[in-house]
Amino acid sequence: MPDVLALAGGVGGAKLAFGLASLLPPDRLTVVVNTGDDDAFHGLHVSPDIDTVVYTLAGKANRETGWGRQQDTFAALDALSELGAETWFRLGDRDLALHIRRTQLLREGHTLSEVTRDVCQRFGVEHAIVPMSDNAIRTVVETDQGVMSFQEYFVLHHSEPRVRRLVFKGIERATPSPWFEMAWQRADALVICPSNPFLSVDPILSIPGARNALASINGVRIAVSPIIGGKAVRGPAAKLFEQLGGGPADCVGVARRYAGLCTHLVIDRVDQALAPQIAALGIKPVVENTLMQTDDDRIELARAVLAVCETG
Amino acid sequence: MPDVLALAGGVGGAKLAFGLASLLPPDRLTVVVNTGDDDAFHGLHVSPDIDTVVYTLAGKANRETGWGRQQDTFAALDALSELGAETWFRLGDRDLALHIRRTQLLREGHTLSEVTRDVCQRFGVEHAIVPMSDNAIRTVVETDQGVMSFQEYFVLHHSEPRVRRLVFKGIERATPSPWFEMAWQRADALVICPSNPFLSVDPILSIPGARNALASINGVRIAVSPIIGGKAVRGPAAKLFEQLGGGPADCVGVARRYAGLCTHLVIDRVDQALAPQIAALGIKPVVENTLMQTDDDRIELARAVLAVCETG
Numbered sequence: 188m189p190d191v192l193a194l195a196g197g198v199g200g201a202k203l204a205f206g207l208a209s210l211l212p213p214d215r216l217t218v219v220v221n222t223g224d225d226d227a228f229h230g231l232h233v234s235p236d237i238d239t240v241v242y243t244l245a246g247k248a249n250r251e252t253g254w255g256r257q258q259d260t261f262a263a264l265d266a267l268s269e270l271g272a273e274t275w276f277r278l279g280d281r282d283l284a285l286h287i288r289r290t291q292l293l294r295e296g297h298t299l300s301e302v303t304r305d306v307c308q309r310f311g312v313e314h315a316i317v318p319m320s321d322n323a324i325r326t327v328v329e330t331d332q333g334v335m336s337f338q339e340y341f342v343l344h345h346s347e348p349r350v351r352r353l354v355f356k357g358i359e360r361a362t363p364s365p366w367f368e369m370a371w372q373r374a375d376a377l378v379i380c381p382s383n384p385f386l387s388v389d390p391i392l393s394i395p396g397a398r399n400a401l402a403s404i405n406g407v408r409i410a411v412s413p414i415i416g417g418k419a420v421r422g423p424a425a426k427l428f429e430q431l432g433g434g435p436a437d438c439v440g441v442a443r444r445y446a447g448l449c450t451h452l453v454i455d456r457v458d459q460a461l462a463p464q465i466a467a468l469g470i471k472p473v474v475e476n477t478l479m480q481t482d483d484d485r486i487e488l489a490r491a492v493l494a495v496c497e498t499g
Numbered sequence: 500m501p502d503v504l505a506l507a508g509g510v511g512g513a514k515l516a517f518g519l520a521s522l523l524p525p526d527r528l529t530v531v532v533n534t535g536d537d538d539a540f541h542g543l544h545v546s547p548d549i550d551t552v553v554y555t556l557a558g559k560a561n562r563e564t565g566w567g568r569q570q571d572t573f574a575a576l577d578a579l580s581e582l583g584a585e586t587w588f589r590l591g592d593r594d595l596a597l598h599i600r601r602t603q604l605l606r607e608g609h610t611l612s613e614v615t616r617d618v619c620q621r622f623g624v625e626h627a628i629v630p631m632s633d634n635a636i637r638t639v640v641e642t643d644q645g646v647m648s649f650q651e652y653f654v655l656h657h658s659e660p661r662v663r664r665l666v667f668k669g670i671e672r673a674t675p676s677p678w679f680e681m682a683w684q685r686a687d688a689l690v691i692c693p694s695n696p697f698l699s700v701d702p703i704l705s706i707p708g709a710r711n712a713l714a715s716i717n718g719v720r721i722a723v724s725p726i727i728g729g730k731a732v733r734g735p736a737a738k739l740f741e742q743l744g745g746g747p748a749d750c751v752g753v754a755r756r757y758a759g760l761c762t763h764l765v766i767d768r769v770d771q772a773l774a775p776q777i778a779a780l781g782i783k784p785v786v787e788n789t790l791m792q793t794d795d796d797r798i799e800l801a802r803a804v805l806a807v808c809e810t811g
Binding site: 229230231259260262263264265266267269270271272279280281282283284285287288290291294305306309310 | 541542543568571572574575576577578579581582583584591592593594595596597599600602603606617618621622
């Protein structure tokens, strides 16, 4: 059984992480999560990608929205609005409690890694979910409508502005979180979940030393394409291929981004015809059903990924 | 029409403040509120007495509990408990929003006075509700069961420990809030609402310079007894008379505490027989119905108080 280091952003990453966690024991999986999307709302530290992964593995995620907790209410947010606060970033009451708790623990001197581990334990999540770094890294989006935070781009402006450049503010001075570093030293398989290559995976790979360390993992290094039939399942990944270069939005573009890092790329059956182009980049294409609509889909895809990890 | 400076703690003070605000225009009333009960929960700044007064004047107070907002929910608190936080101090979702907002604004450098004014404006409260000080003052309760914060004493331990001493931590270096100081310079009547003399009014009077300045208000200085027939309407006021000295818990004890400061004391009809003892202390007794169960009760008592302020 491989010792897996998985990289994840939000919804897509959380789905495959759920599948992996369903098949691997806790000591065989570390899910490293993007924190470039972290932001402060109402003075509270919000880690959207971490929370999506934690809620998903805890069985608390809201499947309809893709963010927040299931069956949450919005009384506090309504009252915040009444008090003059901006409330375009929707935070449910139960979700808000997590941000309140995290902010308090961070202010008391705990690291984001420690806080995340505590939250996982409270929620009964046994697998390690770790932030990519305990340092503050913020994805800044330079667009034709001005410079904005990731959440302003994604939530407030619905990913509509044309992106010119992404900057991961603070990344030069950032170090990987302790458990991320331990995992890359120990892992014998790397799994890049079907998350946005530009916004979710690139921040993780951009932490000084991370990409090289991951490329040195002695075993299968496999990514799952978040692009199916030229489209992203969710979010702006497809349009970012067009806006930031790297060719058209297809799994070949994904392969190009992970060339030199990954040994394998899982692509969807609808993209089977593109397999030779991926092979030509030195990456072995693996053809599977990659659309994860049910828990069974998640587990089946994870099973296929782990089979490659074991057999190469 | 007098220019009234009113001192208030929580529930009882808020009721009379409501009556006064119903009768006086906004430029004729300043309600100065105790902040010794303020505390931090989950890293959020909570000002229970200010909030009780604000909610009461805004028509949002929960009349059943005496704290918090009407028809509030507790989803966030449940989730905080799930996350391992102590939740004996009950904070509703809508109430929590106020603490989140206040904490954010305080951290951004605004004073508690400014934050409170902003909250009042948002809630449509036109009368000035001001904290006694913008400095941190904390009521510490020394008891036979140890030293504890006011909220630990009052909420967690239900006022059961025997109180040996009250300390208003930080009071020596505290200054009155700007609007408190302006009000005492301008007012021609002082009204001490029926709040706990030890826990609610004494902190305000203990701010350096405050008691002398209030005693110098050139006009009627009238208190309303929070003790009716030897009992407090709510809270531990009666037992504090026994534990901290000052004689038995009755309106004569209240008069004794305000001797040298107040010219008048409103006592309840049930205490009419004690009027001569109050007069003997140099304070004019005023006999009224002081139990405020309805809005009309509040307004009628305020009307009686204001009549004394005008006629002396």
